[in-house]
Amino acid sequence: MKSDSKVLTALAPFPVVLPNWQHAPAAVRAFTTTRHGGFSNGPYGEAAGSAGLNLGDHVNDNPVAVKHNRDKLNLLLPSDVIFLSQVHGNIILDAADLAAGNIGDAVLSTQVGQVCAVLTADCLPVLFTDVSGKVVAAAHAGWRGLASGVLQNTVTAMRAKGAQEIIAWLGPAIGPQEFEVGRDVLDVFAAQVPDVQAYFEAKASQDGSEKYLADLYGLARKLLNDIGLSQVAGGDRCTVTEVAEFYSYRRDRVTGRMASLIWIAPN
Template structure:
């Protein structure tokens, strides 16, 4: 089985030694509703199926990824020093061969690297973490001038499917008045939300102006992506980044 043909390679001008991989829902062995390449061991899938799916990734990765216990927070783990399952929603690496990964099924995965290819980061940006500053914490942990950084936004729930309440919009706007542009009126006090735009605003405010990707909707593309909001019980995709050894 050639798993790579079922994955996406981010299209961005990262240095050649910065390696990336975005899985889809296809190419694994998990049964419905986790069909087929579920990488999460915390969603009810058979443990042996998850283990086998992760093994399928081994030929494409230089080492075992640092799998995070994601909690919609802002903590950042160091891929070269983290112990098993650190509680964090972002991971940073300056060590060649150490693999950062975040898992998503509607939340926004963000990859970051610098121009010299000496530091990389993967960020799990659900609305809560995004609002509270997980991207800012990841950029700070990278320890580089923001104008040397670039970002790639992976598959996430699209604006036409992501409806939130007044309280979510109010939290974003309170922290950044420009965020009002990312919300379109929905029904009964709800708002359709552009999570890509919200992430872009945060990145731009940090000085990270080179932002690529976005536009792949997990909710509407059921053939390729898991979506928690669409299916409730479902798998998780992985977004990986590392420095070549």
Template sequence: MELLLPDWTAPANIGALTTLRAGGFSPAPYDDGQGGPGLNLGLHVEDDAALVARNRALLGRLLPSEPAWLTQVHGVTVLDAAALPDQPTADACISSTPGAVCVMMTADCLPVLFCDRAGSVVGAAHAGWRGLAAGVLEQTVAAMRARGAQEIMAWLGPAIGPGHFEVGGEVRQAFVAQQAAAAAAFRDYPGRPGKYLADIYQLARQRLAAVGVTEVSGGGLCTVADTRFYSYRRDKTTGRMASLVWLK
């Protein structure tokens, strides 16, 4: 199994990682992109559920507990990873309980991991453009602060890069209507009038800065261009990676 570790200055009691495609049990089109089996962690993409369970069990060997798997719907709901309801539906979770694992699944959307400088609260958010525009990052930060978190830092995991994220004018307007500075994160798509290339990393940094989170790392890996990652935009039928964070 191949892993990506966040390049942030988190306290020593923070565990965090993002999975890649390679090293699991899933066949094509959920494979590793090189002809070998893949580590698909999503149960909702028509992969064999038994193989997904084996992939999740393989990942589980690295974790203190079963991750707080959620049904993600591009919303702004934030749940406690240590106290999930039945059939949890949310696009963010937090925890101040050691051993409880926050997790987000992605295949082009932006996963954002959080912790505070004191190592007392962690969080994870799923930020596609809809959730990002609706405030999922702000809601996650607010939930962490309600638990006493101060000096929050964030890591931006692998997502669709600015050279591949084609969007329409309605997406640009959704952000610019809230923050005029968001216009800088969009550039005209050459030869495609009315279309733009969006920088989801820049948009996330702007939204975080607006709520006082300025220690932000990551944000340089494109899921479409780099075949180590699953990408819905590139492949359509594909698996899901996971980004996870927990208190040790």
């Protein structure tokens, strides 16, 4: 982001991860939360035992703590977040029409101050903006969402709203040395990624079944490149191994959720 991203970091009442994209317009704001700085305890808190910023209301955390966490987040934003009911699919919604409980895995906006957000804890959050700062979007992309075209659908929807040159940032997700999958996952991607073996590293298994380490970041970048996005930043964090920073479902099972958010700020 531009230099004003430093201001956002200074003002945030909790740590955030900022996109490292090079050509985002000045009017666009974006960040991903971490597990630090909230009111949740137990497995939803920080690794060191302090209260954490779990933003998921579907993971059996104390609902009062989750409300306090969301209120703390909303104080930093131009509009309160309306979170999607994510189902690992490919439905794209417009933030202007969004209501609580709407099913979808990506949301876009052309309106100033309308926040787009997704929740993750190993799945890949992808934030998008066009270089003019007129259209922004957030997508939730686990392997099922990637395979079903959630990123392609998001870009198509943005282009339908007038987006020209689109850039993307791959937020914190499970890293390529931690995402163990079976042959079924490789086969799903083989139909749409000709060089699919480049994103799956064979791994020995005790039961003799085919196991692979899948590169979720690499797959996402490949799929985005194939539809004309040459500027794809991020993809250098790991929610599983960075225990102190991120929630991870694969690592802990019972855990919280981070939010990745993007919006167009007033001039």
